[in-house]
Amino acid sequence: MSVVVDDDLWSAVGDPIRRRMLDLLLNDGGGTATSLSEHLPVTRQAVAKHLVVLDRVGLVHATTAGRERLFRVDQAQLARAVAQLADVGAGWDARLRRIKRIAETIRRAGESTDKTGKQ
């Protein structure tokens, strides 16, 4: 039943700072730790650590150019992460709907004959 989730991938996008970093990288087509930190409320070093995390799970890739390290989003991997979000969301959604339906059934059963459609 419950959707299989790559916990590393999930926790990588679970951090709000990392989500904003991905946003920035997508909008600008890439960026460095320094350039990113200018648009974020944390230091360059903190951003660098987050980039390590994102790189470890393959959400970004770096290319060294001179004294800069340019990071770009791996769109395929991000698409996979987004799909997982959607899956988990859909799973819970279905569960909630099922429960609601059951509650509905029970309520109706109380009104007339017993017809409990238990899960």
Add this chain to the structure above:
Amino acid sequence: MSVVVDDDLWSAVGDPIRRRMLDLLLNDGGGTATSLSEHLPVTRQAVAKHLVVLDRVGLVHATTAGRERLFRVDQAQLARAVAQLADVGAGWDARLRRIKRIAETIRRAGESTDKTGKQ
């Protein structure tokens, strides 16, 4: 632009243990720290701490009955969390599609003069 996300709510469902706890609570219609811990790879105390977190953001509510504290999922709040997941997912999805479309446009623009069908 970027979807507004309640970071507390997000981070509450961001933890894999907490997700499994919500799953268990939904399936059984409720549970205590002790009962939950029997189906999880962590101790009762760890579960209790997670329950505090979930309670703080309103995803579960407790009712004390004798020496037990029974926790139940607040389905409305969970639905809200799920909606946020969906929103964030949809936002990124749209962004990715937009980028893909732009790339497509650029590629086609290149083909009009240059015929390398590269990908």
Add this chain to the structure above:
DNA sequence: ATCCTCATGCAACCAATGGTTGCGTATTTC
């Protein structure tokens, strides 16, 4: 060649979080 600037990398250190064990307390149950 040298010096200055700027982007990185590395290390030490701090606070918060998720986990553990141990122990005290309250409610059932026998």
Add this chain to the structure above:
DNA sequence: GAAATACGCAACCATTGGTTGCATGAGGAT
């Protein structure tokens, strides 16, 4: 009343996300 059980609290540990400070390396100006 005594044993068992469900909880809560406190101490303690490891990991993580954050900081500051400093060393290094590449580029540009003199």
